[in-house]
Every structure is written in C-alpha cells, then in structure tokens.
Amino acid sequence: xxxxxxxxxxxxxxxxxxxxxxxxxxxxxxxxxxxxxxxxxxxxxxxxxxxxxxxxxxxxxxxxxxxxxxxxxxxxxxxxxxxxxxxxxxxxxxxxxxxxxxxxxxxxxxxxxxxxxxxxxxxxxxxxxxxxxxxxxxxxxxxxxxxxxxxxxxxxxxxxxxxxxxxxxxxxxxxxxxxxxxxxxxxxxxxxxxxxxxxxxxxxxxxxxxxxxxxxxxxxxxxxxxxxxxxxxxxxxxxxxxxxxxxxxxxxxxxxxxxxxxxxxxxxxxxxxxxxxxxxxx
Amino acid sequence: xxxxxxxxxxxxxxxxxxxxxxxxxxxxxxxxxxxxxxxxxxxxxxxxxxxxxxxxxxxxxxxxxxxxxxxxxxxxxxxxxxxxxxxxxxxxxxxxxxxxxxxxxxxxxxxxxxxxxxxxxxxxxxxxxxxxxxxxxxxxxxxxxxxxxxxxxxxxxxxxxxxxxxxxxxxxxxxxxxxxxxxxxxxxxxxxxxxxxxxxxxxxxxxxxxxxxxxxxxxxxxxxxxxxxxxxxxxxxxxxxxxxxxxxxxxxxxxxxxxxxxxxxxxxxxxxxxxxxxxxxxxxxxxxx
Numbered sequence: 001x002x003x004x005x006x007x008x009x010x011x012x013x014x015x016x017x018x019x020x021x022x023x024x025x026x027x028x029x030x031x032x033x034x035x036x037x038x039x040x041x042x043x044x045x046x047x048x049x050x051x052x053x054x055x056x057x058x059x060x061x062x063x064x065x066x067x068x069x070x071x072x073x074x075x076x077x078x079x080x081x082x083x084x085x086x087x088x089x090x091x092x093x094x095x096x097x098x099x100x101x102x103x104x105x106x107x108x109x110x111x112x113x114x115x116x117x118x119x120x121x122x123x124x125x126x127x128x129x130x131x132x133x134x135x136x137x138x139x140x141x142x143x144x145x146x147x148x149x150x151x152x153x154x155x156x157x158x159x160x161x162x163x164x165x166x167x168x169x170x171x172x173x174x175x176x177x178x179x180x181x182x183x184x185x186x187x188x189x190x191x192x193x194x195x196x197x198x199x200x201x202x203x204x205x206x207x208x209x210x211x212x213x214x215x216x217x218x219x220x221x222x223x224x225x226x227x228x229x230x231x232x233x234x235x236x237x238x239x240x241x242x243x244x245x246x247x248x249x250x251x252x253x254x255x256x257x258x259x260x261x262x263x264x265x266x267x268x269x270x271x272x273x274x275x276x277x278x279x280x281x282x
Numbered sequence: 283x284x285x286x287x288x289x290x291x292x293x294x295x296x297x298x299x300x301x302x303x304x305x306x307x308x309x310x311x312x313x314x315x316x317x318x319x320x321x322x323x324x325x326x327x328x329x330x331x332x333x334x335x336x337x338x339x340x341x342x343x344x345x346x347x348x349x350x351x352x353x354x355x356x357x358x359x360x361x362x363x364x365x366x367x368x369x370x371x372x373x374x375x376x377x378x379x380x381x382x383x384x385x386x387x388x389x390x391x392x393x394x395x396x397x398x399x400x401x402x403x404x405x406x407x408x409x410x411x412x413x414x415x416x417x418x419x420x421x422x423x424x425x426x427x428x429x430x431x432x433x434x435x436x437x438x439x440x441x442x443x444x445x446x447x448x449x450x451x452x453x454x455x456x457x458x459x460x461x462x463x464x465x466x467x468x469x470x471x472x473x474x475x476x477x478x479x480x481x482x483x484x485x486x487x488x489x490x491x492x493x494x495x496x497x498x499x500x501x502x503x504x505x506x507x508x509x510x511x512x513x514x515x516x517x518x519x520x521x522x523x524x525x526x527x528x529x530x531x532x533x534x535x536x537x538x539x540x541x542x543x544x545x546x547x548x549x550x551x552x553x554x555x556x557x558x559x560x561x562x563x564x565x566x567x568x569x570x571x
Contacts, residue, residue: 005464012371015364019438020387022431026394026402033405079299087293088300100304106556107310107549108492110521114545115310117528118317139306146303172292200395203494203525229397229495236401236499245405252398259393267386 027256034249042250046215050235051243055251057217061130061225062199062258064218065209068134069141069198074191076138077145081187084146085153086175105143112140113207121208130218130225133209140204141194148190152183152273185273189266196262200255202229228255311549318543320536328543334507334518336527341540343547345507349517350551352510353422353501354491357429361490362483364430365437369479372438373445374467392435400499403428408500417514420502426513428496433486440485444478444566445471477566481559488555491520492548498522520548 045054080101088094116136126132156179164174180187205227206212212230228251235248321328321341331342368388372381404420407427412419448471456466472479502516503526510517524541531537 005462008464009371009375012367012375015367016371016376016384018364019368019391019434020384022434023387023391023394026399026431029402029406030398076299076302079296080303083293083296083300087296097300097304100307102556102560103553104303104307106488106552107307108494108521108552110492110494110524111310111314111545111549114317114524114528114542115313118542119309119313122533123313139310142303142306170289172289196393200393200397202395202397203521206525207528229395232397232401233495236397236404248401252395252401255395255398259395260390263390263393 030249030252030256033246034251034253037246037250038253042247047213047231048215050213050239051241051247053215055228055231055247055254057214057226058212058228058231058251059254060217061210061214062227062229064130064225065133065137065205065227066195066198068130068221069137070191070195072135072138073142073145073194077142078149078187080146081149081153082175082180085150086171086179101143101146104139105147109140109201110203110207112136113204115139116204116208127222128208128210128224129222130209131221133205133225133227136204136208137198137201140201141198144194144197145190148193149183149187152186152190153179155186156182185269189269189273192262192266192269196259196266199258199262200229202233206230206233314542314545314549318539318546321540321543322546328540334523335505336531336537336540339536341536343520343540343544345509346518346520346523346544347547348509349422349507350491350519350521350548353425353429353497353517353519354487356422356426356513357433357490358483358487360426360430361433361437361486365434365482365486366441366479368434369438369441369445370467370472373442374463374471388435388438391431396432396493396496397499399428399431400496403496403500411514415514418502418516420500420516421514422501422510422517423513424500425497425517425519428500429490429493432493432496433490436486436489437482440482441475441479444475444482447478448474477562481562481566484555484559484562488552488559491555492552494521494525498525520544520551524548 042054043059044056046057047053047055080097084094084097088097113136116132116139120126120132120135121128126135160178160182161174164178165171169177206229210224210226210230212226212232212234214224214226218225232248232251232255235244235251239245239248324331324341328341328343330344331340332344333340333342334346368384372384376384403424407424408419410419411417411421411424415423452470452474453466456470457463461469497519498521501519501522503518503522504516507518507523524544527537528541531541
C-alpha cells in the first residue's frame with residue numbers, strides 16, 4: 001500500500017469519526033451544563049416564572065401527549081400493516097395506500113402542526129389542548145408505525161402460517177395467534193422508536209397543545225398541557241438569564257434520557273427478536 | 283358459514299384502517315389549501331414579492347424562499363462532504379468492531395430532539411461564530427452547521443446501504459484484475475452506488491428544508507426578511523417564519539392565510555424532492571438489477 005492510499009484512507013476514517021465526536025460534544029455539553037439543576041425538586045415541583053421550580057407538569061404532560069398519540073396511532077397503524085402484509089391484493093388501491101403512507105411520512109412536522117391547528121383546534125373545536133396535541137402527534141407517527149409493523153409481520157416465516165392453516169385455523173385465527181405473536185417484538189420495537197420521535201417533537205405540540213410553561217396538570221383531555229420540548233423552546237428563546245438557560249439544559253437532559261431509554265430498549269428487543277427469528281428458520 | 287362472515291368483516295375493518303393514511307393526507311391538503319387560498323390568490327405579488335412585512339400587509343415570500351434554499355443547499359454540501367466519505371469508510375474499510383461503535387452513534391444523532399440540538403447551537407455555535415467572525419452570530423453559517431449535523435445521519439446510512447448493495451462480483455472482478463482496494467472503491471463501487479448516494483442527498487435536502495426548531499433557534503429571523511449577501515447575515519426560512527408568526531397572527535386575517543400559504547409552498551417543495559428521490563432510487567435499482 002503506498003502513501004497516497006494511506007492518506008485517502010485516513011481522510012475517510014476521520015470523516016467517519018466526525019459523527020461520533022459531534023454526538024459526544026453535544027451530549028457532553030448539555031450534561032455538563034444541565035446536571036446541576038437536576039434534583040428531586042426539579043423533577044417533582046411545578047415551574048414558577050422562568051427561573052424557579054421544577055418541571056413536573058412538563059414531564060407528565062409529555063407522557064400524556066405520547067400516550068394519547070399512541071392510543072391513536074398504534075391500533076390504526078398495526079391494523080393498516082396487517083392489511084398491507086396479509087390481505088392486500090396486488091392492485092391499484094394497495095399501491096395507492098402505500099404511496100400515501102410514504103407521503104404522510106414525508107410531510108414536514110410544521111405542516112402537520114398547521115393542520116392540527118386549523119382542523120383539530122378550530123374546525124373540530126378541540127381548542128389548544130391535550131387531545132389536539134396527542135392526535136396531531138398521532139398523525140405524525142402513524143406512517144412509522146405502519147412501516148415498522150408491516151416489516152415485522154412480513155419477517156414471520158411463511159411456514160408458520162402454512163402450519164397453522166394446515167391445522168384448520170382460519171386466516172384471522174392464524175394472524176391473531178401465530179403471526180402477531182411472532183411479530184410483536186418487532187412491532188413494539190417500531191412503537192418504541194415512534195415514542196422517541198414523538199416525545200422530542202416541538203413544532204406540532206407548540207401549535208396544538210399549549211405554551212409549555214403551564215404550572216398545572218390538565219384536568220381534562222380538553223385542557224392545554226405543558227410539555228418538555230416546548231418548555232425548552234420557551235426558556236431558550238425568552239429566558240434570557242443563565243438560571244433559565246441551565247433549566248433548559250436540565251430539561252434537555254430529561255428529553256435525551258427518555259429518547260435513549262426508548263432506543264436502547266428498542267435495540268435490545270430487536271436483537272432478541274432477530275435471534276428468535278433466525279432460530280425459527282431451522 | 284358464521285366463521286366465514288366474521289372473517290370478511292375483520293378483513294373489511296383492516297381495509298378501512300389502511301385507508302386512514304389516504305384520508306389524513308387528503309384532509310391535510312384540503313384544509314391547508316383552503317386556509318391559504320386568499321394569500322395564494324395574490325398571485326405574483328405573493329410568490330415573487332420582495333417584501334414580507336405583515337403590519338403593512340406586505341406578503342412577498344421570495345426572499346424567504348431564496349433563504350430557505352440557501353440554508354438547505356449549504357447544509358447539504360457540508361453533510362455530503364463529510365457523510366459520503368464516512369459511508370465509504372464504513373462500508374468498505376472499517377473493521378467490524380469500529381463499525382459497531384460508529385453506526386449506533388450515527389443513529390443516535392438522528393434522535394437528539396431538534397429543539398435540544400437547536401438550543402446547543404444557540405449556546406455554543408452562535409457564540410463561537412460571534413466571537414470569531416463578528417456579526418450577530420445568529421446567521422446562515424450557524425444554520426448550515428446545525429442542519430448539517432441533522433442531515434448527516436441520513437446521508438451516511440442511505441449511502442452506506444447503497445454502497446453495500448453493489449454486487450460482490452463487480453468488486454471481485456476489479457480486484458482480480460490487479461486493482462487495489464481503493465482503486466476498486468473509487469472506479470467500480472462508487473459509480474455503481476451513484477444513484478443511491480444521490481437519493482440520500484435529495485432526501486437529506488428535503489429533511490433540511492422541512493426542519494423547524496433547530497434551524498429557527500440559530501438563524502436570527504430578522505423582522506423583515508431579505509435575500510442574504512453573506513453567510514454571516516441572519517435570515518428567515520419558511521418553517522421559522524410560520525412558527526414565530528402563527529402565535530400572533532389574527533385568525534382569519536390575511537396574515538394567517540399567508541402563513542398557511544407558506545406551509546403549502548413548503549409542502550410542495552418537500553413533496554417534489556421526495557418524488558425525485560423515489561424516481562432516482564427506482565432507476566438505480568433497475569440499473570443494478
């Protein structure tokens with residue numbers, strides 16, 4: 001190997017390392033600047049102005065929003081995926097469905113936010129509320145649930161279905177007790193990744209769910225609700241003091257932690273799932 | 283007989299669920315379009331107007347659209363110049379253990395919430411640019427860097443996949459002819475992975491243009507947008523204008539309609555980029571097959 005080749009390879013290596021370095025710098029900087037405010041009070045108290053109190057309503061609000069979003073997107077997404085993977089004939093309607101799933105996945109989140117604002121908040125009269133925010137988030141992650149579930153269902157070996165059908169089970173019985181049973185770790189992996197995406201989403205929630213600084217918990221589904229990403233946004237753009245900034249860093253740590261928990265469990269589940277599936281081929 | 287009927291009903295339920303995506307997309311298009319018609323009806327004054335100043339009822343989006351492309355293309359150029367070599371390294375030269383470290387880090391980078399990345403940009407990049415180059419710090423350059431970080435993972439993973447998809451036979455034939463690994467990579471593998479790499483770039487561009495929070499935090503958003511003449515100037519892009527102004531636009535006013543029309547423009551730009559990506563990928567698949 002001559003020197004020129006070594007230099008080129010070195011250059012390629014350095015570019016590959018840049019992602020790792022950037023990730024470490026970003027996370028490192030946020031942790032160093034935010035870890036100071038993390039305490040039991042920060043987790044369990046309500047915010048007061050920009051500089052005081054904790055983020056309890058924000059944490060709970062984010063969890064509520066994600067729960068509502070899943071309540072909408074998971075049943076619909078899994079049912080769509082079952083149709084696409086198991087029933088759909090190879091015709092125009094099926095390709096149309098696939099095209100629109102891709103299309104929905106490609107719509108920028110701010111456009112979904114605008115839609116949530118005009119359709120959910122004004123047209124249906126839900127107001128700026130938890131319901132509007134949860135549904136709008138649901139529209140956003142629906143295509144990801146469909147894709148992940150369809151992949152998981154398609155990965156179930158054909159022989160499983162054939163064995164079940166040969167035993168006299170009907171198609172739906174086969175899907176329910178054989179296909180979904182084998183595919184569910186894959187489906188849950190997809191859902192976990194969807195949660196990771198929904199929990200950090202700001203633009204959609206900002207337009208539909210609330211200002212982020214609410215210091216109370218929503219009493220009903222039609223109340224505005226606080227959330228961590230919008231809280232970070234408010235503090236970062238209007239906080240102006242170092243106390244407010246370090247609170248924004250603290251809330252950022254919580255967001256990153258939630259995301260990490262979701263992706264690591266997804267990774268763990270996926271590995272176990274792959275092992276089981278490849279075991280199943282024997 | 284009863285079982286057969288239940289089966290039919292169940293199939294129908296799944297079919298109707300599957301139609302929901304179509305329904306949602308139609309509703310999105312219909313409602314956003316309906317809200318934006320009064321502004322779109324302004325015609326050229328809207329699309330080619332040079333001045334956006336809602337208090338004076340001036341709604342020209344041309345400078346905003348130009349700024350959006352300037353920010354998107356610059357970010358993509360940075361992401362491509364780092365991401366493509368990185369994907370070549372990961373697909374061809376990296377030892378397995380190193381790949382197992384780098385790859386999850388790249389995937390993790392996608393997941394940092396954009397608001398968090400934007401906040402990081404505001405506190406670190408903006409301050410850095412202000413101190414080293416002068417100006418406000420909140421500027422195109424900062425937008426480029428933050429968006430490049432967000433686009434990089436997409437470029438790396440799709441490019442790597444397309445490099446790996448090049449048939450092994452091509453590589454072996456080239457190596458057998460006495461070419462070195464590097465020569466093979468540059469002369470044989472890359473030309474065959476071209477369409478996948480191109481697709482990753484167009485897709486990355488779509489992501490960069492549709493990105494909202496991160497870019498909003500670092501580009502400054504001056505009150506009256508203009509066409510920038512230097513990378514150190516603050517600008518406004520489509521997404522940031524919508525988020526900042528929707529909060530105080532009076533519902534039903536021309537201002538609100540104009541903001542929804544910005545959404546329509548954004549939607550169309552991103553949709554066109556996605557269609558091109560799909561076409562490029564299809565062509566590439568046909569080429570290799």
